[in-house]
Amino acid sequence: MAQWMTGEVIENHAWNNELFSLRVRVPKPFEFIAGQFVRLGLHTEEQRIQRAYSLVNGPDDPILDFLVNRVHDGDFSPRLHDLRAGQSIEVSQPPSGFFTLNEVPEGESLWLIATGTGIGPYLSMLTTTIPYERFARIHLIHAVRYEADLAYQQQILDWVAAHPGQLHYQPVVSREDATGALRGRIPSLIVDGKLEAALGDELNENAQVMLCGNPDMIRDAKQVLADKGLPKNLRRKPGNVTVEHYW
Known part of the structure; x- marks a missing residue:
């Protein structure tokens, strides 16, 4: 209790x-x-x-x-x-939840995909040494409606500078054009290959993906990732996609 x-x-x-x-x-x-x-x-x-x-x-x-x-x-x-x-x-x-890196199987790349305030757990993870020790490439993808919703920008850019070639940051803005950001929804950007192209990496069987945020994004992203051969990660059956329904 x-x-x-x-x-x-x-x-x-x-x-x-x-x-x-x-x-x-x-x-x-x-x-x-x-x-x-x-x-x-x-x-x-x-x-x-x-x-x-x-x-x-x-x-x-x-x-x-x-x-x-x-x-x-x-x-x-x-x-x-x-x-x-x-x-x-x-x-x-005590704190709760299993949306943690110790629930994520091994892989070459780690894709931390969030909408809105769903970026919060990833920021906590990136303060630790764990992701940098376990994954050769880490991609933080933050999708928001407007550029002003991209919180913690300076902290993220400082981490990117501290881990050159390992940590990459890709903002996504859906309702306006923003410098350095992709425009659109995460599932569509996966389907058309724009997300992979922007990050110079592949969402394949060597990738581990975490999804946190809007339930519509999670539902649609899970499907397009499954279509690419990346199944949901379960304790009884490890896979490639670990999910947190944020509201």
């Missing part, structure tokens, strides 16, 4: 009007595996309201980091959007 601890908001960083990073200090060390999630909770007059969010920070970082998109008609994210430094928030423990 989940336990709750009270954390303090250190920063609420706005990437744009709707997308923000909530950074929280908790009173004791918080152990987790990169890729896992917790629940954040706030008390109303009647009850605690809560929702699951992946940890964006690395396991060695004492400040917990959560990437959140405000849903205007939602019960919870607008409340998070309004939090400011010094205010309290509850964090569940």
